[in-house]
Amino acid sequence: MLLALILIIPCAVALGAVISRRVAPWLTLVGALVVLGLAIVSALEVLRTGVLRAALGFFTLDSLGALYLLLVAFVGMTAALYSISYLTARHREAGEIPPRYRQYYPLFNLFMASMLAVPLVSNLAVMWIAIELTTIFSAFLVAYEDRAETLEAAWKYVALTSMGAMIALLGILILYYGVHRAGEAVSWFGLVRASSTMAPAVLLIGFVLALVGFGAKAGLVPMHTWLPDAHSQAPASICAILSGVETSAALYMILRLYPALARNPGIAHPNIWYLVPGLITVGTAAFLVLQVTDFKRLFAYSTIEHMGIILTASGLATAAAHLGMIDQLFAHAFTKSFCFYAAGLATLALGSQRIQGNRGLLKRSPVVGWALLLGALAIAGAPPFALFISEFQILRAGFSAGEYVATGLLTVFIVLAFIAILYQIGGIVFGEPDPDLEAVEAAPVQRLPVTGVLALGIAFLPLLVFGFYLPPPLSQLIHQAAALLGGGA
């Protein structure tokens, strides 16, 4: 019942939001808070029992699923809070309420429900449907502001990720055959159990199709082109979800295939399938960050970089690297949502998302300036933030495992991206405002949206605390999740 409620609540709230537009924002927030509470209770239950099952096995939750569930629920809650006054501020700036405002909260809740379903449902085919529904429900959230640019971004997002989903569908159905033939239930556990006896061709072809298909949604190079466009056009609250947890949902599917691949005696060097695309993705993203001209696009490229780092860490195939990988997945979610909340407020303060020409944000709006700077430091992997710890863990594990070339390349790319992110964001935050933009400077700074700042503050807490201290249950959950994926453990 507990697991079913996590899905029922956002669906019910979506219905409520259709009925009453006035209460929709607050109803969504209350729903998101309840879901977060239920996710915490479920995670604690998973720690106690190992695996939670419900509805005759239709729902299953293990430690990795519980961790991902917590991340979705947390980011969803902060995004719901952020949306309330951020959207109002956007409407004030635009001088009108977009017609799509009516659809925002129903779609927001359905989008959340589809994402929450990914770690909860047991059947691989149903899981694929949940992933596909995340795209369908978020298409009009990306195109919230009815402009040619937002529609172009939404179209690219839908076309590319749906193409990926169709390829992944074939992969999942081939794996379905392999698991079913081995007489196992078609779930992650069944797949891992069946993998050692599956024909290598079945497992490998199924996996490669899933990698390419879900890779498109995760933003792996070269299927990443939708990601910067969608992130530059969607409202910041949606970017936080897309970047923080939606891309990770697709990566979650890819990561969960590793133990199956590693167990099959007929597949030599399964880690190569993770290492090579991971490094290509990190490397490409690091160079793209250098040439970006829009700060929301910059954070989007940073997401591509992080997806690459996580995939590479999986390919390093040691227990320590897998622990670093889970830490990275965990830290990426709340750090990236914080960055997009800060970017949304910076857009309101500056009136544009352009990097060039925008200077002196700290002087113009100190709160937003500091938030953007701290977000950039955290997402680039500077100490003492959580991503510094996870990236350091991954690099140390790679060098310890003797993977000098791969880890050396990863180090170079991470350092390059670090410099590029700080150079670009530093330019906006510091310095004197451009004298050509005197008119803009003279304009009164818009009052910061209250719930937007509150959400920013809440998202900042894990950013600050988890670099120093992880509560024991959370640490235990992360260790269990890493062990679950640990082909090399």
Place this chain on the structure above:
Amino acid sequence: MNPHVLEVARALDGFVAAIFVLAGLGIIMARQMRGTLYLFILHSLMLTASAVVLGVTLDSIHLGLVAVITFFTKVLAVPLVLVWTTGSSAYQRREVEQVLSIPFSILIAAGLALVAWVVTNPLINAIPDHPFAAINLTTGMMAVFFGAFTVAVRREGVAQLMGLFVMESGAFFASISIVNDLTIIAEIAAAVDVPIAALVIGLLIRNVHKLTGGTRVGSMAELRERH
């Protein structure tokens, strides 16, 4: 299983697969939007036919259900939803500007068919006990590639959407030969997913039409990195 019945069924499935491939090829090449829609209906009808042939031969109620679901969603619901959302005027147009010429598109499609055969060959060898795998897996993979190619080379939103559904039909055409007992819940979920996707993407095309006066999504190029 009676070998004669199996032989007839395989011949029938082979015939259906041939039309399925030709319809997919037609979607790549057809420039009239109405023609593209009709070819998509034919394509979906062939998926239904293959599910019927396999369901009867293998005595699988699940495949019968796949046939019913495919018929009601892809042959009936999706075209109706698309015409309703995008407006019937979208189907009276012709795609004037082509990314690739028709002969060149055919050449690439032939190459993709060859790649599909190469990719599925090891899979077919690993699945010796499924009598329809050799026909359906290769044909389905071809359709997945044809669909992806359609999305890549067509500029019209409707044609690109057809490409996506061709890919999905391809995945199902391939999988019904090896997975003939997908759980009911997955079948129902898939049945719901397809019309919802058609509705949402169709509405997106309608919005593009309202804002830009056309549905040539391939020409939208506002979002480039500007220096």
